[in-house]
Amino acid sequence: MPQNQAAWIKAQGTSLVVEDAPYNAPGPQEVLIKNHAVAINPVDWKMQDHNIFNDKYPHIFGCDVAGVVEEVGSEVKAFTRGDRVIGNAVCLSKGVKYAAFQLYVLCPANVTCKLPDHVSFEQGCVLPLAVNTSSLGLFVPDHLGLPMPSVSPSTSDQAVLVYGGSTSVGATCIQLAKAAGARVYATASKSNHEYCRALGADEVFDYRDSDWVHKAAAAMKDKAVVGAYDSISTDDTAKATQKVLVSSGSKGLVLMVSPPPEGVQGRFVFGANLTSNEDLAKAIWADFLGQALKKGSLVPKPDPVVAGHGLGEIQKGMDLQKNGVSARKVVVTIA
Ligand SMILES: NC(=O)c1ccc[n+]([C@@H]2O[C@H](COP(=O)([O-])OP(=O)(O)OC[C@H]3O[C@@H](n4cnc5c(N)ncnc54)[C@H](OP(=O)(O)O)[C@@H]3O)[C@@H](O)[C@H]2O)c1
CATH class of the missing domain: 3.40.50.720 (NAD(P)-binding Rossmann-like Domain)
Structure with missing residues (x-):
């Protein structure tokens, strides 16, 4: 079993630190993604600065992940190991196992889709939460x-x-x-x-x-x-x-x-609630998004601005997003 690591926040208002984290096997309707790129959202620094959506520490942030499927839950038919995917890391509703800022990220399969080869991980990770x-x-x-x-x-x-x-x-x-x-x-x-x-x-x-x-x-x-x-x-x-x-x-x-x-x-x-709306999740993630990305009828926007490489650079990415962006998404590459 690979060693997982995460960018942890140990207490509200403190900087992220990279340390080991548990490796979590996927539940029946989940996939485990080997992380290649994460996007930073305003909610990440807002949670760091204020006690919102979480009051338990240590904690892990991050809602957007792009990577390669490492393990597939027993009931998941749409993905196999090795697929390039993007997914909504639903830590806001399900907790740290589902947070994006770690090497191995659990995602509900119903908010995950395959990424066509012409879309890079940095481009793809801008989409899921949005x-x-x-x-x-x-x-x-x-x-x-x-x-x-x-x-x-x-x-x-x-x-x-x-x-x-x-x-x-x-x-x-x-x-x-x-x-x-x-x-x-x-x-x-x-x-x-x-x-x-x-x-x-x-x-x-x-x-x-x-x-x-x-x-x-x-x-x-x-x-x-x-x-x-x-x-x-x-x-x-x-x-x-x-x-x-x-x-x-x-x-x-x-x-x-x-x-x-x-x-x-x-x-x-x-x-983060979309994963609970099975019909809408299917209409968007299974029936539309992968196909639209493949055809180019939906493009991954805003363009990524890569703040750095590795979990240790995520704090820098969060600081950049907090300073304000215009039609850009701050991204950190992981693998
Ligand atoms: N409820 C949820 O589940 C959820 C999920 C995602 C995000 N959010 C929230 O949604 C908001 C947007 O997030 P985001 O990631 O999409 O933002 P973002 O990409 O960081 O937004 C940057 C853009 O905001 C515009 N802007 C900033 N202040 C403005 C103002 N006062 N009036 C009009 N435009 C302004 C700028 O437009 P110009 O450069 O064109 O001026 C800039 O391009 C944040 O508050 C975030 O926390 C909520």
Whole structure:
């Protein structure tokens, strides 16, 4: 059995340290992934700085992993040892065995998919948490309720607004909403408008333009706007997003990555929960994502910026992500 190691946090607010960790065999519906690359998400440094989602130490962070299947659970049919894969490391809902910042990572098989040869591990690892967080907002029937994504979607008259189209979550939202046939309105800094359009956004507004709410509402008026996805989710962004919906005549909800503030008709989505929604997990991970990556109809974005190599560089990666990124995903290569 190989020796596992992890980037541990020993107490809240302290730096990560690399030490041995238990090697965990997969349960019946899980795979064990030999880690090749991890992406850093804001939640990693937020958990380091504040006691959120965890109060037990030592702990391991990390939600996004790309690597090679090392062991396959007894009921898993879709993967075999040696497959190149990406997966959502669901430590936020299931604990340290499922955290990405270690050499061997357990993933539920229903949030894992094969990575085509033309996609590198560094590119692929940017996707899993963003895919799950976007999907729960866009496709759950009592959220935005878009039809399931397809590699050859029929264009519908439905439309959505994605606030924060250049974030990791927003970039994935744009692509998934287009794969559901919807028209997409997005916001981003002016320098990222072309980026959002290349991902499929039909119109992009500069959220720093003091008149953007009015401009977006005018563009969306009389369109079948099913709602909005606010991938930033501060009180101000949620309220501005709702204002666009109301002014354009839409009765849709604002889907949020944080709990909605008072006065906003919104719903909070938590990406780590997708593994519990068997139907949605199948529609996204088994039926769509691998095929879309292979065909190139969904591309791994934002592009990775590699902070370093090895578990010992993950703290540096977390510090970089905390300093702020624009249309980039901080990645650390592991093997
Ligand atoms: N609930 C969940 O399950 C879940 C899952 C994943 C992420 N999240 C949360 O979702 C948020 C986004 O995460 P992420 O990884 O997608 O972000 P990210 O990629 O780090 O976001 C970077 C982008 O944020 C934009 N931005 C920053 N401040 C902004 C503001 N005040 N208004 C508008 N845009 C702003 C910038 O856009 P420009 O450069 O274009 O200006 C930049 O491109 C974070 O708060 C994260 O913790 C929640």
